[in-house]
Amino acid sequence: MAKKRKTPLSSERKTELAKTIAQKGQTFARTYASIEIKISKCFRWISGWLDKLLFNQKHGKVVALILAILFYVTLNVNGDAIFENITNAETLGDFEVTPIISDEAYEVSGLPETVEVTVKGDISDIKNVKQQKSLRVIANMTDLTEGTHEVKLTTEAAPSSVDVLIQPSNAVVTIKKKSIRSFSLGYDYVNRFKMDSVYDLGEPKLEQGEVYVRASSDTLDQIAYVKALIDVKEDYSSDFETQAEIAAYNAKGEKMNVDIIPSTMKATVAVTKPSKRVPVTLVPNGVIPNNKAIESYTLNHDRVTVYAKQSVLDTIEELPISIPASTLTSDREFSMPLILPNGVTKLSETVVNISLKLADKKEKDIKDVDVTFSNVAQGFHVTFESEKNKTVTVSAYGAQKVLDELSKDQLQVSVDMSKVDKAGTYEMPLLVEGKNKLATYELKDATVTVVVSEK
Numbered sequence: 001m002a003k004k005r006k007t008p009l010s011s012e013r014k015t016e017l018a019k020t021i022a023q024k025g026q027t028f029a030r031t032y033a034s035i036e037i038k039i040s041k042c043f044r045w046i047s048g049w050l051d052k053l054l055f056n057q058k059h060g061k062v063v064a065l066i067l068a069i070l071f072y073v074t075l076n077v078n079g080d081a082i083f084e085n086i087t088n089a090e091t092l093g094d095f096e097v098t099p100i101i102s103d104e105a106y107e108v109s110g111l112p113e114t115v116e117v118t119v120k121g122d123i124s125d126i127k128n129v130k131q132q133k134s135l136r137v138i139a140n141m142t143d144l145t146e147g148t149h150e151v152k153l154t155t156e157a158a159p160s161s162v163d164v165l166i167q168p169s170n171a172v173v174t175i176k177k178k179s180i181r182s183f184s185l186g187y188d189y190v191n192r193f194k195m196d197s198v199y200d201l202g203e204p205k206l207e208q209g210e211v212y213v214r215a216s217s218d219t220l221d222q223i224a225y226v227k228a229l230i231d232v233k234e235d236y237s238s239d240f241e242t243q244a245e246i247a248a249y250n251a252k253g254e255k256m257n258v259d260i261i262p263s264t265m266k267a268t269v270a271v272t273k274p275s276k277r278v279p280v281t282l283v284p285n286g287v288i289p290n291n292k293a294i295e296s297y298t299l300n301h302d303r304v305t306v307y308a309k310q311s312v313l314d315t316i317e318e319l320p321i322s323i324p325a326s327t328l329t330s331d332r333e334f335s336m337p338l339i340l341p342n343g344v345t346k347l348s349e350t351v352v353n354i355s356l357k358l359a360d361k362k363e364k365d366i367k368d369v370d371v372t373f374s375n376v377a378q379g380f381h382v383t384f385e386s387e388k389n390k391t392v393t394v395s396a397y398g399a400q401k402v403l404d405e406l407s408k409d410q411l412q413v414s415v416d417m418s419k420v421d422k423a424g425t426y427e428m429p430l431l432v433e434g435k436n437k438l439a440t441y442e443l444k445d446a447t448v449t450v451v452v453s454e455k
Contacts, residue, residue, distance in 0.1 A: 089120040092130065097153060101141040101175070104259070107216040110173040111139055115153060121162035129162060137166060141175065148174050176216035178259070183226040184210050185246070187267070190231045197345035198307045199237060202270035204230055204244075211246055214259035224251040226260070230267050241268050276306050276313040280338070280352060283437040286325035288358070294328070294438045295399035297356035304338065305348035312343035320437070321352065331357045359399035366394045369408045371430065371448065375418035382417060385425065385449040392448075394432055398439030410435045415448060423453050 094114040101108060115137055119126050129135055134157040141151055151171050158164045187204050195201075206228055213220060228244035244267040248256045282297050306316055321336050333355045338347050368391045373382045384390055394411050396403055415428045427449050432441045 088123050088126060089118060090126050090130075091116065091118045092135075093117070095135070095137045097171075098136055098138045099141060100138050101144070104214070105178060106141075106146075107176045107178050107219060108141065108173050109176075110148075111151070111171050112168065115169075116167045117155070118165040118167070119158070119162045120165070125159060125161045129159065132157075135164070139171065139173070141173070144175055146175050146177055148172065176218065178214050179217055179220065180212050180214045180261075181220045182210050182212050183223065183248070185226055185228055185265075187228045187230060187244070190229050192232055194232050195235055196237070198273055198275070200272050200274055200309055200345075201232070202272060204228070205268040206244070207265050207267075211265075212261040213248055214261065215256075219256065219258060222250045223248045223256060223258070225249055228265055228267055230269060236269075236271050239268070239270050241266060243267075274308065274310045274313055276308075276316065277303050278306055278316055278319050279303050280319050280321060281437060282354065282356070283320045283322050284325040284328070285322045288325045288328045288361075290329065291361045292328070292358045293361040293397070293399040293402070295357045295359035295401050297354055300353040301349045306341075306344055307346040307348075308344040312341075316341060316344070319347075321354075323354075328356070328358065359401065361397055362400045362403055364396045364403040364406065366396060366406060366408050366411060367391075369394050369411050369413050372412070372414045373450075374414045374416055377417065377421050379455055380417075380420075380423070381453050381455050382415075383451050383453075385451055389448045392430065393444055394434075395442045395444065396434065396439045397442070398436075402436060402438045406434070406436060406439065411441065413443070415450060417450075417452075420452055425449065425451050 093116070095117045096114055097112055099108050099111055117135070117137065119129055136156050137153055138156055139151045139153055141149070144151075149172070151173050153166050153169055153171060155164045155166065185206060185208070187206065189201055192201070211226060213223060213226065215223075226246065226248045229247055230242060230244045233242075234240075243264045246260045246263055246265060248258050248260060250256055280299055280302055282294070282299075284294060288294070304319060306313060306319065308316075319338065319341070321338065323336060333353065335351050335353050337351050338349060340347060370391055371384075371389065376382055392413055394408075394413065396406055412433045414431050416431060417428070420426060420428075427447050429447055430443050430445070432443055434441050
């Protein structure tokens, strides 16, 4: 079936339709404007009413009362639910663990020195705990006897309004009964560096030569030595008295936690200033070039004062300065530092100025120098295989002026027997030394045959 074709609108019909649409649009605009005016009037009325209600002194009190009642009811109904889960936690750090037990009768091991403490609660309560600083961690072992036990760590002086957490909260400890043993008393100086190094501290006089140590038998067996620790607190320059702390140590040098009776002791210390004046000598190290040798030298400090313990001073006869011989190509002036020998604490001078002269190297033979034996083992006797080996000829090399002053009394030729420990015949090397270090020394025959026999 064919569709019915639409008849096109005439121009007059279109004009009428447009007028109708325009009229309806104007009607809708007037209606919308009217509604907008009414809503605006309504809001102004409500605003004016609220202004009168809130800013009027009479009505304002009523409104405040109503709001207060509403707020009170809200808090009482829902307040607990709001705040009941708000808790604060803070770690206070490490606290020392205090053992509660008779420390005179028992020794406890295995107890941690410190534990970590955390508190939970209201901020003000936590702040109060931190300010008071009275909280302490204890391990109560008053009801325990010898043996191994698990101990619960608890706290004291913590307010009931906070929860306290300890990490770790338990400890496995071993309790042993103490006994007493006597030990000889040594000594040691502490902070010795505070004194001027020119002074020396003598052996102290202590009130008694032994002390008593109280600990378990196992701990007492580990004690290697007990010392009086004399603290040199000041720059002492004369004799002094002080109270020395007594401490026990194991074989590793570790300080031990034991009871010592007495724990301190009076010590009287003598302070001395031992010193010695010794000559400074020059020792060329190596070979001087161009076949030269040192003829003479002068020092601005030919003697210096050495500070050390008397036992060290007794071994020092001179202070040698070693110089690199390969650098000596002509007469020259230079400075060299003075090196502290072992055991020496101070020298009166630290640097010397040297002026030296060179000359041609010459040779001189020194005959009939005696040969001696050194370091012969106990129970053995040493002789020469041939009597002619008792003396040797030493060749000396140096400046002519130096050689002219040499004599056989200034030379020492020896045989070191330290490595021989059984009887027999041995060919041994000869060693030669001379007091004058400006010359060098050689032997034409560098070995000798000796006979070792038992006494």
